[in-house]
Amino acid sequence: MADPLQDAGYRTTIVTDFDPRQDADQFLASVLGEYDALVCDHILSGRSAVRFTGAELVSKANLHREHPLPAVLISSHANTDQTGAIHRWREGIPKVVDKSDFSDVVVEAIDFTLAELSGKFARERRAFATPIEVLDVMPSGEVPQARVIVVGWRIATSVWMPLEPILHATGLKPDELRGRWLEADVNCHAKNAADLYYQNISLAPELPDGWLEA
Structure with a gap:
């Protein structure tokens, strides 16, 4: 996998x-300042014990406040049960590269990430405010999720979004979320649900009684 990067001029x-x-933050601190970019597999535990996923590391590298490190995630799990584990960190992952397409697009993905870190967000990565309706919650499993309608994306299609950020932002318990409305900044021009990310999540204000008759 190093060959296409070397062909593009990278060492x-x-x-x-x-x-x-080490957790993801500690590992990231050990490489900041040493490299110009990071290309990371999602599953890192194949050869040694690792306390974090590639998705967490890539997201934290790109979103580092003081020294952002351009980072690209590669994975063969984009359409598997691991999708939820990647989705949890999607805000800080501008591009996920399928391993089968690695040699063709990884350098483009680095350039795409560099552009975003410089403030040039692609249309599908720009977030704006939209209502979100919580239909159901799945609090168990490796990655707890909520099934929601993102009104600004596709109002007739439900999607799964990470549950943890909702709980953290609202202070509610999972069984209190069904039927509630949220507000969040979402990249609603994304083509696929797996590419959505959520910022500034909050509870939507309650509608006053009799608002339909107003």
């Missing part, structure tokens, strides 16, 4: 061993 270092005592 590459391949990291396969991780300190099992």
